[in-house]
Amino acid sequence: MAHEELLAALDRRRAEARRMGGKDKLEKRRTAGALNAEERLAALVDPDSFIELGLLGASGVFEADAPKTPRDGKIAGFGRIDGRDVGVVVNDFTTKGASTSATNSKKMGYVRKTCTEKGMPWVHIGESTGARLPDAMGSKGMGALLGNDVTQFRRMRDTPWAAAALDTSFGSSAWLCCCADFAVMKKGSIMSVSSPRLVSMAIGEKVDLEELGGWRLHAESTGLIDHFVDSDEEAMQAIRRFLSYMPSHNGELPPAAPVPDGSGDAQERILDIVPEARTQVYNMKKVIEIIVDRDSFFEFKPRFGKPLVVGVARLGGQAIGIIANNPIVGGGALSAEACRKAVDFTVLCDSFNIPIVRLMDTPGFVVGTDAERRGAPGHIMNFMNATCLTTVPQVTVICRKAYGRAYVAMGGGAHNDTMIAWPMAEVSFMDPVFATNIVHNKSPGDAGFEEALGTIQKDLEIWDMARIFSAHDVIKPQETRDHLIRMLEIHRRRRSGGIGSHLMRTWPTSF
Numbered sequence: 001m002a003h004e005e006l007l008a009a010l011d012r013r014r015a016e017a018r019r020m021g022g023k024d025k026l027e028k029r030r031t032a033g034a035l036n037a038e039e040r041l042a043a044l045v046d047p048d049s050f051i052e053l054g055l056l057g058a059s060g061v062f063e064a065d066a067p068k069t070p071r072d073g074k075i076a077g078f079g080r081i082d083g084r085d086v087g088v089v090v091n092d093f094t095t096k097g098a099s100t101s102a103t104n105s106k107k108m109g110y111v112r113k114t115c116t117e118k119g120m121p122w123v124h125i126g127e128s129t130g131a132r133l134p135d136a137m138g139s140k141g142m143g144a145l146l147g148n149d150v151t152q153f154r155r156m157r158d159t160p161w162a163a164a165a166l167d168t169s170f171g172s173s174a175w176l177c178c179c180a181d182f183a184v185m186k187k188g189s190i191m192s193v194s195s196p197r198l199v200s201m202a203i204g205e206k207v208d209l210e211e212l213g214g215w216r217l218h219a220e221s222t223g224l225i226d227h228f229v230d231s232d233e234e235a236m237q238a239i240r241r242f243l244s245y246m247p248s249h250n251g252e253l254p255p256a257a258p259v260p261d262g263s264g265d266a267q268e269r270i271l272d273i274v275p276e277a278r279t280q281v282y283n284m285k286k287v288i289e290i291i292v293d294r295d296s297f298f299e300f301k302p303r304f305g306k307p308l309v310v311g312v313a314r315l316g317g318q319a320i321g322i323i324a325n326n327p328i329v330g331g332g333a334l335s336a337e338a339c340r341k342a343v344d345f346t347v348l349c350d351s352f353n354i355p356i357v358r359l360m361d362t363p364g365f366v367v368g369t370d371a372e373r374r375g376a377p378g379h380i381m382n383f384m385n386a387t388c389l390t391t392v393p394q395v396t397v398i399c400r401k402a403y404g405r406a407y408v409a410m411g412g413g414a415h416n417d418t419m420i421a422w423p424m425a426e427v428s429f430m431d432p433v434f435a436t437n438i439v440h441n442k443s444p445g446d447a448g449f450e451e452a453l454g455t456i457q458k459d460l461e462i463w464d465m466a467r468i469f470s471a472h473d474v475i476k477p478q479e480t481r482d483h484l485i486r487m488l489e490i491h492r493r494r495r496s497g498g499i500g501s502h503l504m505r506t507w508p509t510s511f
Contacts (some may be wrong), residue, residue, distance in 0.1 A: 020038070021093075029094065034167060038090075038315060040090055041090045043232065043306035045079030046079065049081060050077055054071065054107040059363075061101065061102065068095075069096055071095065074091055076094060082240065083170075084243075084255075087115035089108045098173075108124075115159050119159060120249070120254075121246060124176045125169055126163060157505040159297055160352060161176075162239045165185040165189055165225065167188075171188065174193060174500070183225045185215050186235055186486065190210075203458075213312045220304060221304075223341060242494065250352055250505065252353070253497070254299070254318075254353065259314075262294045263376055270287055270291075270479050273287055280446040282328060296313045299311035305338035306329040307326055308324070308326075308338035308339075318485075320488070321355070321356045321477055322359065323346065323356060325399075327366065327402070333364060333366045334406055337384065339380055343382050350389070350391055350503070351444060355485055356393060358397065358416070364404040371443065387408070387502050389503045390415070391500035396410065397419075397420055398422065398462065399477075420472055421466070
Protein backbone atom coordinates (compact mmCIF):
# COMPACT_ATOMS: atom_id res chain seq x y z
CA MET A 1 0.00 0.00 0.00
CA ALA A 2 1.34 3.44 -0.97
CA HIS A 3 2.30 5.97 1.64
CA GLU A 4 -0.62 8.19 0.70
CA GLU A 5 -3.10 5.36 1.27
CA LEU A 6 -1.59 4.47 4.63
CA LEU A 7 -1.65 8.07 5.78
CA ALA A 8 -5.24 8.43 4.62
CA ALA A 9 -6.13 5.25 6.50
CA LEU A 10 -4.56 6.68 9.64
CA ASP A 11 -6.58 9.88 9.24
CA ARG A 12 -9.79 7.84 8.92
CA ARG A 13 -9.01 5.81 12.02
CA ARG A 14 -8.21 8.94 13.99
CA ALA A 15 -11.48 10.55 12.93
CA GLU A 16 -13.43 7.43 13.87
CA ALA A 17 -11.79 7.35 17.30
CA ARG A 18 -12.61 10.99 17.99
CA ARG A 19 -16.31 10.54 17.29
CA MET A 20 -16.67 9.02 20.78
CA GLY A 21 -20.16 7.53 21.27
CA GLY A 22 -21.67 9.28 18.27
CA LYS A 23 -23.63 12.44 17.55
CA ASP A 24 -26.84 11.35 19.28
CA LYS A 25 -25.20 10.56 22.62
CA LEU A 26 -23.09 13.71 22.50
CA GLU A 27 -26.14 15.84 21.75
CA LYS A 28 -28.00 14.23 24.64
CA ARG A 29 -25.22 15.25 27.00
CA ARG A 30 -25.17 18.75 25.62
CA THR A 31 -28.92 19.08 26.20
CA ALA A 32 -28.46 17.85 29.79
CA GLY A 33 -25.76 20.46 30.39
CA ALA A 34 -22.94 17.94 30.88
CA LEU A 35 -19.60 18.33 29.15
CA ASN A 36 -18.31 15.43 27.08
CA ALA A 37 -14.88 13.91 27.67
CA GLU A 38 -13.04 16.16 25.22
CA GLU A 39 -14.73 19.26 26.63
CA ARG A 40 -13.77 18.27 30.17
CA LEU A 41 -10.20 17.74 29.04
CA ALA A 42 -10.12 21.18 27.39
CA ALA A 43 -11.37 22.77 30.63
CA LEU A 44 -8.70 20.97 32.65
CA VAL A 45 -5.41 21.42 30.79
CA ASP A 46 -3.67 24.41 29.24
CA PRO A 47 -4.65 25.09 25.62
CA ASP A 48 -2.75 23.10 22.96
CA SER A 49 -0.75 21.22 25.60
CA PHE A 50 -2.30 17.73 25.43
CA ILE A 51 -0.65 14.81 23.68
CA GLU A 52 -2.87 11.75 23.47
CA LEU A 53 -1.73 8.14 23.61
CA GLY A 54 -3.92 5.15 22.78
CA LEU A 55 -6.19 7.09 20.43
CA LEU A 56 -6.61 3.94 18.30
CA GLY A 57 -7.23 1.66 21.28
CA ALA A 58 -10.45 -0.38 21.24
CA SER A 59 -11.94 -3.50 22.78
CA GLY A 60 -9.64 -6.48 22.32
CA VAL A 61 -11.95 -9.15 23.71
CA PHE A 62 -14.83 -9.35 21.23
CA GLU A 63 -14.03 -8.46 17.63
CA ALA A 64 -17.52 -7.15 17.04
CA ASP A 65 -17.05 -4.57 19.82
CA ALA A 66 -13.95 -2.98 18.29
CA PRO A 67 -15.84 -0.53 16.01
CA LYS A 68 -18.17 0.35 18.91
CA THR A 69 -15.41 1.24 21.37
CA PRO A 70 -13.41 4.22 20.04
CA ARG A 71 -10.49 4.95 22.39
CA ASP A 72 -12.01 2.12 24.42
CA GLY A 73 -13.89 4.72 26.41
CA LYS A 74 -10.93 6.61 27.88
CA ILE A 75 -8.88 9.59 26.69
CA ALA A 76 -5.35 9.15 28.04
CA GLY A 77 -2.18 11.19 27.70
CA PHE A 78 -0.18 14.11 29.03
CA GLY A 79 -0.94 17.82 29.19
CA ARG A 80 0.06 20.89 31.17
CA ILE A 81 -1.69 22.72 33.99
CA ASP A 82 -0.30 26.19 34.66
CA GLY A 83 2.70 25.22 32.53
CA ARG A 84 3.54 22.01 34.44
CA ASP A 85 3.28 18.52 32.96
CA VAL A 86 0.53 16.23 34.25
CA GLY A 87 -0.81 12.83 33.27
CA VAL A 88 -4.52 12.74 32.52
CA VAL A 89 -7.19 10.09 31.97
CA VAL A 90 -10.71 11.27 31.12
CA ASN A 91 -13.53 8.73 30.96
CA ASP A 92 -15.83 8.89 27.93
CA PHE A 93 -19.22 7.78 29.21
CA THR A 94 -20.72 7.80 25.70
CA THR A 95 -18.59 4.75 24.84
CA LYS A 96 -19.80 1.66 26.70
CA GLY A 97 -20.39 3.79 29.79
CA ALA A 98 -16.58 4.16 30.14
CA SER A 99 -16.64 0.63 31.53
CA THR A 100 -13.32 -0.86 32.60
CA SER A 101 -11.71 -3.24 30.10
CA ALA A 102 -8.32 -4.79 29.50
CA THR A 103 -7.36 -2.24 26.84
CA ASN A 104 -8.34 0.93 28.65
CA SER A 105 -6.81 -0.41 31.87
CA LYS A 106 -3.49 -0.68 30.03
CA LYS A 107 -3.86 2.90 28.80
CA MET A 108 -4.58 4.19 32.30
CA GLY A 109 -1.84 2.08 33.85
CA TYR A 110 0.70 3.43 31.39
CA VAL A 111 -0.10 7.04 32.26
CA ARG A 112 -0.02 6.36 36.00
CA LYS A 113 3.27 4.49 35.78
CA THR A 114 4.86 7.24 33.69
CA CYS A 115 3.71 9.92 36.13
CA THR A 116 5.30 8.06 39.03
CA GLU A 117 8.56 7.41 37.19
CA LYS A 118 8.92 10.92 35.70
CA GLY A 119 7.55 12.93 38.63
CA MET A 120 4.24 14.32 37.38
CA PRO A 121 0.82 14.70 39.03
CA TRP A 122 -1.88 12.33 37.82
CA VAL A 123 -5.50 13.32 37.24
CA HIS A 124 -8.46 11.01 36.66
CA ILE A 125 -11.82 12.42 35.53
CA GLY A 126 -14.33 9.77 36.42
CA GLU A 127 -17.75 8.90 35.10
CA SER A 128 -18.26 5.17 34.62
CA THR A 129 -20.52 2.16 35.04
CA GLY A 130 -17.94 -0.27 36.45
CA ALA A 131 -16.36 -3.34 34.89
CA ARG A 132 -17.36 -4.14 31.32
CA LEU A 133 -19.61 -7.14 30.99
CA PRO A 134 -19.35 -9.75 29.55
CA ASP A 135 -15.62 -9.04 29.03
CA ALA A 136 -14.86 -9.52 32.72
CA MET A 137 -16.95 -12.65 33.22
CA GLY A 138 -15.37 -16.08 33.70
CA SER A 139 -11.84 -17.04 34.56
CA LYS A 140 -10.43 -15.71 31.28
CA GLY A 141 -12.07 -12.32 31.82
CA MET A 142 -10.84 -12.08 35.40
CA GLY A 143 -7.37 -13.19 34.39
CA ALA A 144 -7.18 -10.53 31.70
CA LEU A 145 -8.77 -7.68 33.67
CA LEU A 146 -8.02 -7.96 37.39
CA GLY A 147 -4.89 -8.57 39.41
CA ASN A 148 -2.30 -7.50 36.85
CA ASP A 149 0.27 -4.78 37.39
CA VAL A 150 -1.48 -2.00 35.51
CA THR A 151 -4.64 -2.13 37.63
CA GLN A 152 -3.22 -2.59 41.10
CA PHE A 153 -4.14 0.21 43.50
CA ARG A 154 -1.03 0.25 45.68
CA ARG A 155 -0.62 3.90 46.64
CA MET A 156 2.82 5.48 46.97
CA ARG A 157 2.77 9.26 47.33
CA ASP A 158 5.58 10.03 44.93
CA THR A 159 3.33 12.37 42.92
CA PRO A 160 0.02 14.07 43.73
CA TRP A 161 -3.19 12.39 42.54
CA ALA A 162 -6.44 14.22 41.86
CA ALA A 163 -9.77 12.71 40.81
CA ALA A 164 -13.32 13.76 39.99
CA ALA A 165 -16.61 11.93 40.44
CA LEU A 166 -19.05 13.28 37.88
CA ASP A 167 -22.63 12.16 37.21
CA THR A 168 -22.62 8.33 37.29
CA SER A 169 -19.40 7.23 39.03
CA PHE A 170 -19.35 3.53 39.84
CA GLY A 171 -16.47 1.05 40.04
CA SER A 172 -13.10 2.49 39.06
CA SER A 173 -14.32 6.10 39.27
CA ALA A 174 -15.12 5.48 42.94
CA TRP A 175 -11.91 3.53 43.61
CA LEU A 176 -9.74 6.29 42.21
CA CYS A 177 -11.48 9.02 44.20
CA CYS A 178 -10.79 6.99 47.33
CA CYS A 179 -7.12 6.61 46.34
CA ALA A 180 -6.67 10.26 45.35
CA ASP A 181 -5.00 12.94 47.43
CA PHE A 182 -7.79 15.29 46.34
CA ALA A 183 -11.26 14.27 45.16
CA VAL A 184 -13.95 16.59 43.83
CA MET A 185 -17.60 15.65 43.23
CA LYS A 186 -20.31 17.40 41.28
CA LYS A 187 -23.56 17.86 43.16
CA GLY A 188 -26.25 15.58 41.77
CA SER A 189 -23.70 12.87 40.98
CA ILE A 190 -23.63 9.38 42.48
CA MET A 191 -20.39 7.71 43.60
CA SER A 192 -20.60 4.14 44.85
CA VAL A 193 -19.15 0.67 44.51
CA SER A 194 -21.91 -0.57 42.20
CA SER A 195 -24.94 0.73 40.34
CA PRO A 196 -28.35 0.98 42.08
CA ARG A 197 -29.65 -1.79 39.81
CA LEU A 198 -26.95 -4.23 40.88
CA VAL A 199 -27.23 -3.28 44.55
CA SER A 200 -31.01 -3.65 44.42
CA MET A 201 -30.64 -7.17 43.01
CA ALA A 202 -28.02 -8.04 45.63
CA ILE A 203 -30.05 -6.96 48.66
CA GLY A 204 -33.52 -7.58 47.28
CA GLU A 205 -34.89 -4.07 47.70
CA LYS A 206 -34.96 -0.80 45.82
CA VAL A 207 -32.09 1.54 46.61
CA ASP A 208 -32.33 5.31 46.87
CA LEU A 209 -29.67 7.00 44.73
CA GLU A 210 -28.81 9.69 47.27
CA GLU A 211 -28.54 7.18 50.11
CA LEU A 212 -26.37 4.91 47.98
CA GLY A 213 -23.75 7.48 47.07
CA GLY A 214 -25.05 11.03 46.76
CA TRP A 215 -22.90 14.07 47.35
CA ARG A 216 -24.43 14.83 50.77
CA LEU A 217 -23.57 11.31 51.95
CA HIS A 218 -19.93 11.81 51.02
CA ALA A 219 -19.85 15.40 52.26
CA GLU A 220 -21.27 14.69 55.70
CA SER A 221 -20.89 10.97 56.47
CA THR A 222 -18.09 9.22 54.57
CA GLY A 223 -15.59 12.08 54.14
CA LEU A 224 -14.31 10.43 50.97
CA ILE A 225 -14.70 13.59 48.88
CA ASP A 226 -12.76 16.79 49.61
CA HIS A 227 -14.62 19.39 47.57
CA PHE A 228 -18.08 19.80 45.99
CA VAL A 229 -19.06 21.85 42.95
CA ASP A 230 -22.12 22.62 40.83
CA SER A 231 -20.71 22.00 37.34
CA ASP A 232 -18.12 20.14 35.29
CA GLU A 233 -16.23 23.37 34.67
CA GLU A 234 -16.00 24.09 38.39
CA ALA A 235 -14.70 20.55 38.98
CA MET A 236 -11.85 21.11 36.52
CA GLN A 237 -11.04 24.46 38.10
CA ALA A 238 -10.99 22.88 41.58
CA ILE A 239 -8.42 20.32 40.40
CA ARG A 240 -6.31 23.05 38.83
CA ARG A 241 -6.46 25.02 42.09
CA PHE A 242 -5.50 22.00 44.19
CA LEU A 243 -2.48 21.27 42.00
CA SER A 244 -1.34 24.90 42.24
CA TYR A 245 -0.44 24.20 45.89
CA MET A 246 1.29 20.90 45.15
CA PRO A 247 4.81 20.12 43.92
CA SER A 248 5.03 17.97 40.79
CA HIS A 249 6.58 15.21 42.91
CA ASN A 250 7.72 14.63 46.48
CA GLY A 251 11.33 15.52 45.77
CA GLU A 252 10.63 19.22 45.32
CA LEU A 253 8.95 22.06 47.17
CA PRO A 254 5.50 23.37 46.24
CA PRO A 255 5.51 26.32 43.81
CA ALA A 256 5.49 29.83 45.26
CA ALA A 257 3.04 32.51 44.15
CA PRO A 258 2.98 36.32 44.26
CA VAL A 259 1.56 37.78 47.47
CA PRO A 260 -1.79 39.43 46.62
CA ASP A 261 -2.31 43.08 47.46
CA GLY A 262 -3.97 43.54 50.83
CA SER A 263 -2.49 40.41 52.38
CA GLY A 264 -1.68 40.98 56.03
CA ASP A 265 -3.93 43.99 56.35
CA ALA A 266 -6.25 44.29 59.33
CA GLN A 267 -4.50 41.80 61.61
CA GLU A 268 -6.04 43.70 64.54
CA ARG A 269 -9.42 42.24 63.51
CA ILE A 270 -8.42 38.94 65.12
CA LEU A 271 -9.09 40.60 68.49
CA ASP A 272 -12.63 41.40 67.35
CA ILE A 273 -13.27 37.76 66.42
CA VAL A 274 -11.87 35.96 69.46
CA PRO A 275 -14.12 36.61 72.51
CA GLU A 276 -12.65 37.68 75.83
CA ALA A 277 -14.84 35.19 77.73
CA ARG A 278 -13.35 31.69 77.58
CA THR A 279 -16.85 30.15 77.42
CA GLN A 280 -17.84 32.01 74.26
CA VAL A 281 -17.23 30.50 70.83
CA TYR A 282 -16.03 31.95 67.52
CA ASN A 283 -15.43 30.89 63.93
CA MET A 284 -11.77 29.96 63.43
CA LYS A 285 -12.19 30.20 59.65
CA LYS A 286 -12.45 33.98 60.00
CA VAL A 287 -9.14 34.04 61.86
CA ILE A 288 -7.49 31.90 59.19
CA GLU A 289 -8.68 34.20 56.41
CA ILE A 290 -7.05 37.17 58.16
CA ILE A 291 -3.72 35.46 58.82
CA VAL A 292 -3.05 33.88 55.40
CA ASP A 293 -2.47 35.57 52.05
CA ARG A 294 -5.61 37.15 50.69
CA ASP A 295 -8.11 34.68 49.14
CA SER A 296 -5.61 31.83 49.35
CA PHE A 297 -7.37 29.52 51.83
CA PHE A 298 -8.73 26.38 50.11
CA GLU A 299 -10.67 24.28 52.60
CA PHE A 300 -11.05 20.48 52.35
CA LYS A 301 -14.01 18.43 53.63
CA PRO A 302 -15.89 21.45 55.07
CA ARG A 303 -19.00 19.45 56.03
CA PHE A 304 -17.21 16.45 57.51
CA GLY A 305 -15.63 16.46 60.99
CA LYS A 306 -16.64 20.11 61.37
CA PRO A 307 -15.01 20.74 64.78
CA LEU A 308 -11.74 20.74 62.81
CA VAL A 309 -10.84 22.92 59.82
CA VAL A 310 -8.20 21.77 57.32
CA GLY A 311 -7.01 23.21 54.05
CA VAL A 312 -4.14 24.62 52.06
CA ALA A 313 -3.27 28.30 51.88
CA ARG A 314 -0.29 30.58 51.34
CA LEU A 315 1.75 32.69 53.74
CA GLY A 316 4.04 35.20 52.10
CA GLY A 317 3.47 33.39 48.80
CA GLN A 318 4.53 29.98 50.15
CA ALA A 319 2.14 27.01 50.32
CA ILE A 320 1.17 25.82 53.80
CA GLY A 321 -1.32 23.38 55.29
CA ILE A 322 -3.61 24.48 58.10
CA ILE A 323 -5.09 22.23 60.80
CA ALA A 324 -7.27 24.25 63.16
CA ASN A 325 -9.89 23.61 65.84
CA ASN A 326 -13.13 25.45 65.25
CA PRO A 327 -14.80 26.37 68.58
CA ILE A 328 -18.05 27.38 66.88
CA VAL A 329 -18.77 23.66 66.31
CA GLY A 330 -19.01 21.66 69.52
CA GLY A 331 -16.57 23.99 71.24
CA GLY A 332 -13.81 22.61 69.02
CA ALA A 333 -13.90 19.18 70.69
CA LEU A 334 -12.39 16.62 68.33
CA SER A 335 -14.80 13.95 67.08
CA ALA A 336 -13.79 10.65 65.50
CA GLU A 337 -14.57 12.18 62.10
CA ALA A 338 -12.41 15.23 62.88
CA CYS A 339 -9.52 12.91 63.77
CA ARG A 340 -9.93 11.06 60.47
CA LYS A 341 -9.89 14.35 58.60
CA ALA A 342 -6.77 15.49 60.45
CA VAL A 343 -4.92 12.27 59.63
CA ASP A 344 -5.82 12.40 55.95
CA PHE A 345 -4.63 15.99 55.64
CA THR A 346 -1.47 15.49 57.71
CA VAL A 347 -0.45 12.64 55.43
CA LEU A 348 -1.01 14.82 52.36
CA CYS A 349 1.11 17.68 53.70
CA ASP A 350 3.96 15.50 54.93
CA SER A 351 4.05 13.54 51.69
CA PHE A 352 4.36 16.64 49.50
CA ASN A 353 6.59 18.94 51.57
CA ILE A 354 3.88 21.35 52.66
CA PRO A 355 4.65 22.96 56.05
CA ILE A 356 1.89 22.62 58.61
CA VAL A 357 0.48 25.40 60.78
CA ARG A 358 -1.76 24.21 63.62
CA LEU A 359 -4.14 26.62 65.37
CA MET A 360 -5.17 25.01 68.66
CA ASP A 361 -8.30 25.78 70.63
CA THR A 362 -9.86 22.56 71.88
CA PRO A 363 -11.28 21.22 75.17
CA GLY A 364 -10.23 17.71 74.14
CA PHE A 365 -11.79 14.77 72.33
CA VAL A 366 -15.51 14.05 72.10
CA VAL A 367 -16.37 11.33 74.64
CA GLY A 368 -19.41 9.16 75.25
CA THR A 369 -21.05 5.97 74.08
CA ASP A 370 -21.58 7.25 70.54
CA ALA A 371 -17.93 8.25 70.25
CA GLU A 372 -16.86 4.79 71.39
CA ARG A 373 -19.15 3.15 68.84
CA ARG A 374 -17.51 5.28 66.15
CA GLY A 375 -14.11 3.89 67.16
CA ALA A 376 -12.85 7.10 68.76
CA PRO A 377 -9.86 5.53 70.57
CA GLY A 378 -8.47 4.09 67.34
CA HIS A 379 -8.96 7.32 65.41
CA ILE A 380 -7.34 9.32 68.24
CA MET A 381 -4.30 7.05 68.18
CA ASN A 382 -4.05 7.33 64.39
CA PHE A 383 -4.18 11.11 64.75
CA MET A 384 -1.42 11.13 67.35
CA ASN A 385 0.65 8.70 65.31
CA ALA A 386 0.39 10.88 62.20
CA THR A 387 1.37 13.97 64.20
CA CYS A 388 4.41 12.15 65.60
CA LEU A 389 5.47 10.98 62.12
CA THR A 390 5.28 14.44 60.55
CA THR A 391 8.64 15.52 59.11
CA VAL A 392 7.88 18.74 57.26
CA PRO A 393 8.31 22.11 59.00
CA GLN A 394 5.51 22.63 61.51
CA VAL A 395 4.47 25.45 63.82
CA THR A 396 1.80 25.17 66.51
CA VAL A 397 -0.13 28.19 67.79
CA ILE A 398 -2.08 27.74 71.05
CA CYS A 399 -4.89 30.23 70.61
CA ARG A 400 -7.00 29.44 73.68
CA LYS A 401 -7.76 25.98 75.10
CA ALA A 402 -5.28 23.10 74.92
CA TYR A 403 -6.47 20.21 77.07
CA GLY A 404 -5.41 16.60 77.52
CA ARG A 405 -4.28 14.29 74.75
CA ALA A 406 -5.76 16.65 72.17
CA TYR A 407 -2.92 19.04 73.06
CA VAL A 408 -0.44 16.39 71.88
CA ALA A 409 -2.41 15.36 68.75
CA MET A 410 -2.69 19.01 67.71
CA GLY A 411 1.08 19.44 67.77
CA GLY A 412 1.72 20.40 71.38
CA GLY A 413 4.81 19.56 73.39
CA ALA A 414 7.68 18.22 71.29
CA HIS A 415 5.52 17.55 68.25
CA ASN A 416 6.45 20.70 66.35
CA ASP A 417 9.44 22.76 65.27
CA THR A 418 8.10 25.81 67.09
CA MET A 419 5.21 26.23 69.51
CA ILE A 420 3.93 29.72 70.26
CA ALA A 421 0.90 30.88 72.22
CA TRP A 422 -1.41 33.83 72.56
CA PRO A 423 -1.69 35.47 76.03
CA MET A 424 -5.21 34.05 76.49
CA ALA A 425 -3.97 30.47 76.01
CA GLU A 426 -4.65 27.93 78.74
CA VAL A 427 -3.10 24.46 78.97
CA SER A 428 -4.06 21.61 81.26
CA PHE A 429 -5.11 17.99 81.45
CA MET A 430 -8.83 18.84 81.31
CA ASP A 431 -11.37 21.66 81.36
CA PRO A 432 -11.11 23.57 84.67
CA VAL A 433 -14.83 23.17 85.40
CA PHE A 434 -14.49 19.38 85.30
CA ALA A 435 -11.21 19.53 87.20
CA THR A 436 -12.82 21.64 89.92
CA ASN A 437 -15.55 19.06 90.31
CA ILE A 438 -13.07 16.20 90.55
CA VAL A 439 -10.53 17.91 92.81
CA HIS A 440 -12.88 19.92 95.06
CA ASN A 441 -16.20 18.09 94.51
CA LYS A 442 -17.85 21.37 93.58
CA SER A 443 -20.05 22.15 90.58
CA PRO A 444 -21.24 25.49 89.14
CA GLY A 445 -23.69 27.04 91.58
CA ASP A 446 -22.21 25.35 94.64
CA ALA A 447 -20.89 27.48 97.48
CA GLY A 448 -17.16 28.03 97.03
CA PHE A 449 -17.17 26.88 93.40
CA GLU A 450 -15.94 30.17 91.94
CA GLU A 451 -13.07 30.39 94.42
CA ALA A 452 -12.01 26.79 93.73
CA LEU A 453 -12.34 27.37 89.99
CA GLY A 454 -10.17 30.46 90.19
CA THR A 455 -7.37 28.47 91.80
CA ILE A 456 -7.52 25.81 89.08
CA GLN A 457 -7.70 28.37 86.28
CA LYS A 458 -4.65 30.25 87.53
CA ASP A 459 -2.57 27.13 86.99
CA LEU A 460 -3.75 26.96 83.37
CA GLU A 461 -2.24 30.25 82.21
CA ILE A 462 0.48 30.15 79.58
CA TRP A 463 3.05 32.12 81.59
CA ASP A 464 4.37 29.11 83.48
CA MET A 465 4.85 27.15 80.25
CA ALA A 466 6.69 30.11 78.70
CA ARG A 467 8.88 30.44 81.82
CA ILE A 468 10.23 26.91 81.44
CA PHE A 469 10.53 27.35 77.63
CA SER A 470 7.99 24.64 76.84
CA ALA A 471 6.29 27.37 74.82
CA HIS A 472 8.90 29.04 72.65
CA ASP A 473 7.22 32.43 72.71
CA VAL A 474 4.04 34.24 73.67
CA ILE A 475 2.85 36.66 71.00
CA LYS A 476 -0.09 38.94 70.38
CA PRO A 477 -2.73 37.47 68.02
CA GLN A 478 -2.13 40.29 65.55
CA GLU A 479 1.56 39.31 65.37
CA THR A 480 0.78 35.74 64.27
CA ARG A 481 1.11 36.18 60.52
CA ASP A 482 4.55 37.81 60.60
CA HIS A 483 5.79 35.36 63.23
CA LEU A 484 4.68 32.34 61.20
CA ILE A 485 6.24 33.63 57.98
CA ARG A 486 9.58 34.22 59.68
CA MET A 487 9.69 30.93 61.59
CA LEU A 488 8.78 28.90 58.51
CA GLU A 489 11.64 30.62 56.70
CA ILE A 490 13.93 29.41 59.47
CA HIS A 491 12.65 25.83 59.40
CA ARG A 492 12.94 25.57 55.62
CA ARG A 493 16.68 26.08 56.05
CA ARG A 494 17.26 22.54 57.29
CA ARG A 495 19.68 20.54 55.16
CA SER A 496 16.81 18.99 53.26
CA GLY A 497 15.58 22.45 52.27
CA GLY A 498 12.13 21.72 53.64
CA ILE A 499 11.79 18.33 51.95
CA GLY A 500 10.25 15.84 54.39
CA SER A 501 11.21 12.22 55.00
CA HIS A 502 7.77 11.04 53.82
CA LEU A 503 7.30 8.47 56.57
CA MET A 504 3.59 8.28 55.71
CA ARG A 505 3.81 8.02 51.93
CA THR A 506 2.14 4.59 51.95
CA TRP A 507 -0.62 5.54 54.41
CA PRO A 508 -4.07 4.75 52.93
CA THR A 509 -5.95 7.75 51.60
CA SER A 510 -9.40 6.33 52.34
CA PHE A 511 -8.93 6.11 56.13
